[in-house]
Ligand SMILES: Nc1ncnc2c1ncn2[C@@H]1O[C@H](COP(=O)(O)OP(=O)(O)O)[C@@H](O)[C@H]1O
């Protein structure tokens with residue numbers, strides 16, 4: 001038990017939480033933007049995986065980590081566009097189309113990896129690049145906090161920055177306003193001449209691009225290679241984080257950190273003598289439990305509020321009528 | 324002789340499901356008038372207006388604006404031509420503010436940001452100009468319907484509407500709000516707007532409008548000056564026959580007790596006693612009305628009686644059986660049927676077809692289902708019979724329920740519920756928001772069922788309805804029964820109002836007569 005607390009209350013653990021939260025956070029922002037527009041994107045997992053591979057291949061070919069990242073983001077956006085095309089133009093169910101993308105990504109990345117480098121499962125023959133880490137001068141020297149906050153991959157900082165950008169985008173810009181309107185009442189948006197399809201396209205493309213950042217981080221920051229199914233469910237955990245975070249940027253950030261913590265925990269606890277299978281289960285178990293608690297609370301809350309509002313509204317209206 | 328400002332000529336619209344919603348309709352508008360478009364539910368009024376607003380596209384016909392042919396391919400085009408529409412179901416985004424809803428789609432900007440300040444000041448300015456008072460920074464979801472409607476009207480005006488289409492604007496309003504709306508519409512007219520006002524409430528049309536076009540069954544029945552026609556004539560043209568809104572019913576012949584409620588208390592989610600220790604009985608062969616301002620416990624009472632909510636304190640017996648712990652299905656099997664207040668949520672599954680909805684409570688009866696498979700032939704026979712008997716206007720039993728008009732949807736509910744030989748009928752606002760024809764029909768059926776020996780509990784916020792239909796009456800205020808009226812004919816509306824507002828209350832002895840012991 002003492003070991004356990006030593007692990008949790010260490011600077012390394014704090015650092016690790018931010019490190020493993022990064023991909024979840026990007027994907028959660030991707031989930032957020034599509035959710036706001038009323039098209040659930042459950043293809044984040046596949047998108048991240050495809051982008052992770054793209055990053056490795058592009059950076060190996062161009063000898064540039066930056067171009068690798070660019071490639072990953074563009075390909076993520078393209079996959080978002082493909083999903084939009086299927087869901088919005090061809091009217092396939094957006095969930096089914098997304099499942100298809102996830103499955104294709106699973107097998108397809110392994111196949112492409114083999115075609116490009118001859119590797120099976122892990123990209124050992126590709127000389128891919130890694131995105132730089134950044135030491136933040138002043139913060140670095142603060143005791144305790146410094147080592148936790150400084151020295152992360154550039155994408156980690158970008159991920160947390162994206163929360164703020166997302167907030168501004170959704171709540172302060174005209175496009176954000178339209179996205180929210182479309183997601184909440186598409187007919188209303190339509191009736192004032194907003195093209196619902198265009199808005200949802202935009203949202204899915206942005207969602208794909210954010211997943212692209214997350215994927216690039218996996219293979220060019222978190223580790224320096226691509227391996228088969230390396231996202232390991234993070235795209236789905238991000239969906240849970242977004243929902244539990246109440247579909248707001250900040251809420252999603254906090255729940256992402258929570259899930260990141262469990263993820264880090266499962267990494268750190270592997271040094272203890274607990275069965276590895278059990279420990280690897282922790283992040284997913286935490287997700288399921290989190291979702292159950294969230295869903296139970298939410299439905300209760302909604303029911304109460306709605307019932308109350310309905311009754312109050314009618315009561316008010318009728319009293320006026322009688323007097 | 325005024326010339327037509329706008330005219331729609333020979334408009335024909337056939338929906339993909341084969342319903343001819345508009346059949347060669349002519350419609351014309353003079354500048355600056357308030358023009359009523361009347362007709363029963365399903366007559367094709369909304370469809371005609373959706374065509375004008377670019378939401379639907381006609382198979383045939385042309386639209387002329389100021390003498391020139393226009394092609395309204397989308398709401399955008401309609402807006403450009405100065406046509407605005409306030410829909411029957413509001414087109415507002417609940418979590419956004421009034422100002423945000425106003426400017427949506429044509430937002431003022433400041434750099435990359437939405438210029439909310441400007442949106443709010445423009446909203447305020449417009450709301451002052453037309454005397455439509457709204458709070459620009461309030462969220463739509465916090466507003467009552469009356470205000471939402473003002474926002475909708477302002478939205479159309481903000482986009483430069485000269486012709487304003489209002490689709491059944493008063494259906495959701497209280498008389499008070501309606502009066503206010505009429506004043507606002509008069510002001511709009513004075514300021515030069517032309518208004519199309521859809522309604523099936525004839526006195527409103529008499530009060531507000533200059534001319535009217537009557538529709539029936541997708542066809543226009545002609546255009547009239549409001550001053551030249553009587554309500555009776557209008558309603559004959561609308562319905563195609565004389566409507567008798569008064570139900571003629573003989574005296575009740577109450578028999579034994581069917582529903583027995585004793586000391587029932589319901590605690591709501593906020594810990595308040597929504598229903599507070601009430602007791603009454605309902606006998607076979609009588610209609611017992613439950614009057615009261617909505618939100619005084621009637622909703623909770625119905626939820627208890629139908630099994631939607633569990634009993635906290637007290638007891639309820641239906642047909643001699645205590646319903647505590649019984650499921651909804653078990654309660655139904657005792658012979659209870661339920662016409663729910665919210666028909667779209669509790670009454671029908673809107674994406675299923677009429678047949679499936681009609682079958683929803685009987686799908687497992689041996690009549691319709693064999694050991695393993697359903698019996699499609701018997702089921703079809705049953706749906707056709709009910710559709711005929713209840714005059715449900717539809718193309719076929721396989722039509723989706725949500726495609727029907729409100730009145731016809733309610734008829735589907737009623738047909739299903741009444742066809743299970745009910746002993747106890749719980750009718751919660753059975754005719755709310757539906758047209759005259761369907762209302763008349765449903766009221767008549769309720770009386771017929773009473774005469775056949777069913778017990779009817781009629782919860783209604785429509786005073787005319789409770790007073791006309793009920794044999795006796797209980798009045799609820801604040802979760803309690805404030806009065807029991809044994810013979811409704813002896814009651815005046817004013818007195819009922821006093822009980823409903825809790826100003827007057829009968830003695831316990833008088834209320835106790837409701838127990839019939
Ligand atoms: N989207 C639709 N698809 C198919 N049928 C429809 C649709 N909308 C309305 N209808 C049908 O067209 C007829 C006219 O409907 P509507 O114009 O809404 O009538 P009103 O507004 O006069 O009540 C009704 O029978 C209705 O069921």
Ligand SMILES: [Mg+2]
Pocket residue numbers: 365368369370411490
């Ligand atoms: Mg209509």
